[in-house]
Each structure stands twice: as structure tokens, then as C-alpha cells.
Amino acid sequence: MFDPPPAATVCILPDAAGQACGRATGGAPFPLCPAHVASVADWSEAHWGTTDLLPSPCRACGSRIGVRYPSGWACAACEWRVGDVLDDGLPPPRVDVVYYLRFRDRIKIGTTANPRQRLARIWHDEVLAFERGDRLVERRRHEQFAALRLDRSEWFTAAPDLEEHVGRLAAGVVDPWALYARWLGEAAALQG
Structure with a gap:
């Protein structure tokens, strides 16, 4: 927020005749009267x-x-x-994802084309990230973090290198589900 110059107590936008409006700004932090502020807000909502x-x-x-x-x-x-x-004749879009779940001090790396249904069946504390990919990507991640694997499961010790990988995937993503929704939307758009 900025402080208006002392002289900016009247609106500077031109009226219908091309002259400065001259109405009081009503304490606004910029030299616009309430009517012109409302016009700008209406335009912004219509445009953006x-x-x-x-x-x-x-x-x-x-x-x-x-x-x-x-x-x-x-x-x-x-x-x-x-x-x-x-287009109800088209099948729903398919987006395969590799998911990263945290449960206590462990991280599960798995894959699915239906994360809501799959993750509802897995006990977890938090969805950490999604990565676009199928079983091949999942297998690569299992090999990449093989030293952290717990027995022959899809669960891994939450060690710094795995947490850094998950952190890179989650960077800039507030909600992994919103990212997944965007991927579904993109896939639907590609279907026509």
C-alpha cells in the first residue's frame, strides 16, 4: 500500500466531457473517487x-x-x-500417477490411475506428492530408493534423500489433489 500525495484528495480520471472528475476520493489510497473505483472493480471482475x-x-x-x-x-x-x-461417449480421461504417502516415519511409493479410490484404502497420515507416471516410473523410484526399502513392500524409510525427492515434486504445489485435477482436465481437453 502507498500513501497518496497530499494533493490527491480529488479524483483525477476524466469525466464524460474529458475534464478531471474532481469528486472527493473518500480517503482512498489512490486518486480515484468511489464511483471510479467501483467501475475499475466491475471491469476487473468481468475481465479477470x-x-x-x-x-x-x-x-x-x-x-x-x-x-x-x-x-x-x-x-x-x-x-x-x-x-x-x-462428450459422454468418451471414456473418462486416464492419468497414471506415482503417489507418495507418509505414515509415521515411513513413505509409501505406489502407482494408480484412480488415486482417490486407491488412497482411501491405504492407511496414511498425509499425501505428500503426486508424480505423473505409471508402473515404469514407480519401478524406477523403487530402484532409486532401494536402500531405504522396508522388506519387499512399497514402504520406505523417510530418509533425507527420499524426502528431498518428494520435496522437489511438491515444490510450488499447495495441494497435490489440485495438481491431479489439473492433469485430469488437461487429459480431458486432449480427448476433445
Whole structure:
């Protein structure tokens, strides 16, 4: 936030006649009157939209976050316009992921094409990250961290090198499920 110059107590935007509006700013930190601030806010919402919860989960990717425009809603993850008809003749998009789960001092590395269903059946404390990939990527990760593997399971000791790998995957990702939703949306868009 900035402090307006002392003389900026009146609106500087031109009125319909091209002259400075001259109305009081009402204490705004910039030289605009409340009417012009409202006009800027309306334009911003129409142009950029307002992020909010969707009225119902996105039919294309399942995300709950959307962008509300005057013309309607769009999914923030996959950009599907709420109300557009999905091609029900197409199979649902498939996105294989390698998942990283924490349970106490262990990390599980597994793979699935349906993480919500799969992870619901696995006891865990936290979903750490998703990595796009199938069984081949999972096998590479199992080989990469073989020294940390607990018996012949998919569980590994949470050692610094594994935690660093997971940290790189999770860098910049607030919610792994939102990333997965974006991947589903991208896959749906590629299907047509």
C-alpha cells in the first residue's frame, strides 16, 4: 500500500466531457473517487473473474475451485465451462500417477490411475506428492530408493534423500489433489 500525495484528495480520471472528475476520493489510497473505483472493480471482475467455490464439483476433473465471470463459471483447474456438455461417449480421461504417502516415519511409493479410490484404502497420515507416471516410473523410484526399502513392500524409510525427492515434486504445489485435477482436465481437453 502507498500513501497518496497530499494533493490527491480529488479524483483525477476524466469525466464524460474529458475534464478531471474532481469528486472527493473518500480517503482512498489512490486518486480515484468511489464511483471510479467501483467501475475499475466491475471491469476487473468481468475481465479477470472472481475465484470462488464452484456450485458443484467440476464434471470434467472434479475440482471444487472455479472462476466466476458475468457470463458464467469456469473450472479453475481445467477451464471447463460449467454447463458445457461433456462428450459422454468418451471414456473418462486416464492419468497414471506415482503417489507418495507418509505414515509415521515411513513413505509409501505406489502407482494408480484412480488415486482417490486407491488412497482411501491405504492407511496414511498425509499425501505428500503426486508424480505423473505409471508402473515404469514407480519401478524406477523403487530402484532409486532401494536402500531405504522396508522388506519387499512399497514402504520406505523417510530418509533425507527420499524426502528431498518428494520435496522437489511438491515444490510450488499447495495441494497435490489440485495438481491431479489439473492433469485430469488437461487429459480431458486432449480427448476433445
